[in-house]
Amino acid sequence: MKLKNAVALGVTLSAVVTGAAFADTIRVGVIAPFSGPFALYGTQYEQAIAAYQAKHGTSVGEHEIEFIFRDSGGINPDLSRSLAQELLIRDQVDYLAGFTFTPNALAVAPLITQSETPTVIFNAATSSINRDSEFFLRTSFTLWQVSAPIADWAYDQGIRTVITTVADYGPGIDAENGFTAAFEARGGEVIDAVRMPLSTTDFTPFLQSVRAAEPDAVFVFVPGGPTTFAYTRTYNENGLREAGIEFLGTAETEESNLQALGDAAIGLNTAYHYSAAHDSDMNREFLAAIAEMDDPAAVNWASVGAYDGVHLIYEMIEAAGSDGPAAVEHALGLEWESPRGPLVMDPESRTVIQNVYHRVVQRNEETGLLENFETGIIATVGDLGWDQ
Amino acid sequence: MGLFLNIVVDGVAYGMILFMIAVGLSVTMGLMRVVNLAHGGFAMIGGALAHVFGTQMGLGFGLTLLLALAGTIAIALPLERVIYRRVYGFGELQQVLATIGLTFLMIATVNWWLGSTLLAVAMPEILNQSVDLGFRTLPAHRIAVIGLGLSVTLGLWILIDRTRFGVRLRAAVDNRAIASAHGINTDRIYMITFGLGAGLAALGGIMGAELLPIDAYYPLRYMVLFLIVVAVGGMGSILGSFLAAIGLGLLETATRYLVPDLSTITFFALVIALLAMRPQGLLGRE
Numbered sequence: 001m002k003l004k005n006a007v008a009l010g011v012t013l014s015a016v017v018t019g020a021a022f023a024d025t026i027r028v029g030v031i032a033p034f035s036g037p038f039a040l041y042g043t044q045y046e047q048a049i050a051a052y053q054a055k056h057g058t059s060v061g062e063h064e065i066e067f068i069f070r071d072s073g074g075i076n077p078d079l080s081r082s083l084a085q086e087l088l089i090r091d092q093v094d095y096l097a098g099f100t101f102t103p104n105a106l107a108v109a110p111l112i113t114q115s116e117t118p119t120v121i122f123n124a125a126t127s128s129i130n131r132d133s134e135f136f137l138r139t140s141f142t143l144w145q146v147s148a149p150i151a152d153w154a155y156d157q158g159i160r161t162v163i164t165t166v167a168d169y170g171p172g173i174d175a176e177n178g179f180t181a182a183f184e185a186r187g188g189e190v191i192d193a194v195r196m197p198l199s200t201t202d203f204t205p206f207l208q209s210v211r212a213a214e215p216d217a218v219f220v221f222v223p224g225g226p227t228t229f230a231y232t233r234t235y236n237e238n239g240l241r242e243a244g245i246e247f248l249g250t251a252e253t254e255e256s257n258l259q260a261l262g263d264a265a266i267g268l269n270t271a272y273h274y275s276a277a278h279d280s281d282m283n284r285e286f287l288a289a290i291a292e293m294d295d296p297a298a299v300n301w302a303s304v305g306a307y308d309g310v311h312l313i314y315e316m317i318e319a320a321g322s323d324g325p326a327a328v329e330h331a332l333g334l335e336w337e338s339p340r341g342p343l344v345m346d347p348e349s350r351t352v353i354q355n356v357y358h359r360v361v362q363r364n365e366e367t368g369l370l371e372n373f374e375t376g377i378i379a380t381v382g383d384l385g386w387d388q
Numbered sequence: 389m390g391l392f393l394n395i396v397v398d399g400v401a402y403g404m405i406l407f408m409i410a411v412g413l414s415v416t417m418g419l420m421r422v423v424n425l426a427h428g429g430f431a432m433i434g435g436a437l438a439h440v441f442g443t444q445m446g447l448g449f450g451l452t453l454l455l456a457l458a459g460t461i462a463i464a465l466p467l468e469r470v471i472y473r474r475v476y477g478f479g480e481l482q483q484v485l486a487t488i489g490l491t492f493l494m495i496a497t498v499n500w501w502l503g504s505t506l507l508a509v510a511m512p513e514i515l516n517q518s519v520d521l522g523f524r525t526l527p528a529h530r531i532a533v534i535g536l537g538l539s540v541t542l543g544l545w546i547l548i549d550r551t552r553f554g555v556r557l558r559a560a561v562d563n564r565a566i567a568s569a570h571g572i573n574t575d576r577i578y579m580i581t582f583g584l585g586a587g588l589a590a591l592g593g594i595m596g597a598e599l600l601p602i603d604a605y606y607p608l609r610y611m612v613l614f615l616i617v618v619a620v621g622g623m624g625s626i627l628g629s630f631l632a633a634i635g636l637g638l639l640e641t642a643t644r645y646l647v648p649d650l651s652t653i654t655f656f657a658l659v660i661a662l663l664a665m666r667p668q669g670l671l672g673r674e
Contacts, residue, residue, distance in 0.1 A: 037605045040504050197652040204398045205644035229601040237527035260506035
């Protein structure tokens with residue numbers, strides 16, 4: 001942005017911020033995909049917000065809270081940026097939220113820094129985002145946060161040699177680094193690191209090579225949906241399980257596509273911060289609230305990320321109204337109970353410190369549905385990728 | 389030696405799946421000369437119907453397959469009468485625009501009806517097993533696809549080269565006006581052939597679903613894959629598509645075994661080189 005424009009924008013934005021301080025309606029702009037292949041995220045955010053508001057009302061103190069939704073489609077940083085600009089200037093929002101994809105979040109960093117707008121990330125999981133603006137707060141997770149604990153778990157199970165197989169794109173490489181660093185720190189050995197093209201449809205060649213190398217386990221990171229489906233099928237059909245090569249993953253068994261994976265998914269090991277099968281009254285209440293919606297979407301980490309994000313926004317509004325810097329100040333170090341377990345907003349990395357659970361896929365005998373059964377907590381950690 | 393056998397077995401199995409999902413396109417685009425980008429849409433409709441009949445309603449696999457194929461053809465025939473009949477006469481670019489528009493329509497419909505998540509297609513128990521080949525195992529459904537692919541190739545060859553219908557079809561494609569003048573009902577021939585193409589698309593979609601799972605965005609996700617097979621094989625040649633699919637399957641599998649990190653680049657570089665040398669494809673007519 002040219003300097004002149006930047007100054008002009010800065011002046012407009014600060015006028016907006018001071019103006020809004022006297023309003024008793026506080027607006028929150030939610031930028032997320034509401035159309036296209038990733039529209040499910042938008043629905044999940046919308047329903048989580050509705051569930052929170054059904055329980056806690058639509059006002060905090062004297063402030064009425066209004067959510068404004070904007071569709072960013074898929075990965076589209078330019079659109080994300082212009083939507084944020086429009087929300088800040090025309091709709092005079094005091095908070096931003098949403099952000100499914102890392103590039104979309106990075107694109108708004110200069111805007112929120114200038115306008116001092118607290119921005120709660122519901123999903124985007126690359127560690128480095130929060131470095132770009134101190135107004136980013138994240139209620140989801142980072143890739144390091146979940147891929148390092150699965151390495152610890154594997155080592156504790158006696159697994160010493162691993163081959164990593166990740167999709168060749170940013171998040172895959174983050175996951176590979178996180179896993180390898182933690183596993184090697186414990187004394188394990190990563191004997192091969194395979195990066196698979198994102199367009200891969202047939203994983204047989206990769207998994208046959210893994211099988212031939214006979215490691216104790218294979219670590220995987222692939223995007224959810226069709227890719228995960230093909231990968232897990234291939235893992236089973238080529239007899240890696242029978243050969244004693246354990247499956248180590250993170251989000252692969254997420255709830256929106258879990259039933260479609262079928263029996264092939266049973267027994268897969270993952271480490272993650274949220275399972276819809278988490279055993280707590282608060283989680284059951286959350287699931288029940290979503291189930292009451294018209295056409296309820298599957299509840300997974302994106303739903304709980306949004307639910308906690310709204311909680312954080314309510315807390316900030318209660319403490320600081322529309323004063324951005326004071327709101328962020330209040331958020332740092334904040335502790336609360338979430339459907340996924342206890343959370344603390346890490347004052348340094350501004351990502352939540354949370355339990356990472358080891359889960360194994362099982363068929364629930366009562367409902368007949370597949371679920372991620374949590375066997376225990378591996379670690380309670382913040383963003384392990386922050387210092388990398 | 390083990391590696392070589394792996395490449396051959398996996399390459400042929402993968403190539404046959406490519407052939408099954410692309411053969412319908414080589415009928416509509418290859419034989420009928422209509423740039424049918426909605427081909428993947430028919431495959432998806434077949435898969436979505438199989439999901440509804442098999443997974444949601446719990447019907448047996450045989451019945452599910454039959455109903456899904458019949459359902460897809462029942463959707464395709466009216467589309468042919470109302471839309472494609474007009475599209476045949478368009479230029480190539482207009483055909484692309486018309487059929488891609490149709491694809492978006494199909495995607496939006498399935499997305500609205502069944503959502504954007506994976507639509508599992510239940511396979512019968514017998515196809516879910518692994519078969520021991522001595523030196524390794526191979527999933528039974530891949531062996532079934534290999535068998536099916538061979539029979540479809542043979543069936544189509546007999547139909548087009550050896551039957552009266554085939555003669556009429558080839559005549560209608562080569563010169564529609566003269567074929568009509570000889571008393572051939574070309575409208576009917578086109579409609580039947582289009583239905584055949586859509587039915588084959590659905591069959592490929594369902595049988596290939598273990599590898600290329602069905603969801604609302606299926607037609608766009610795998611469009612390049614279908615088009616490559618037909619383009620490399622040569623327009624109008626079923627045998628060309630067959631050879632191309634097997635060749636591409638072997639090529640892609642070999643690069644993934646040998647140079648995993650560079651496999652996509654190697655694959656596309658070789659396809660580009662081939663098309664530069666033979667723009668009409670392996671067995672295409674000039």
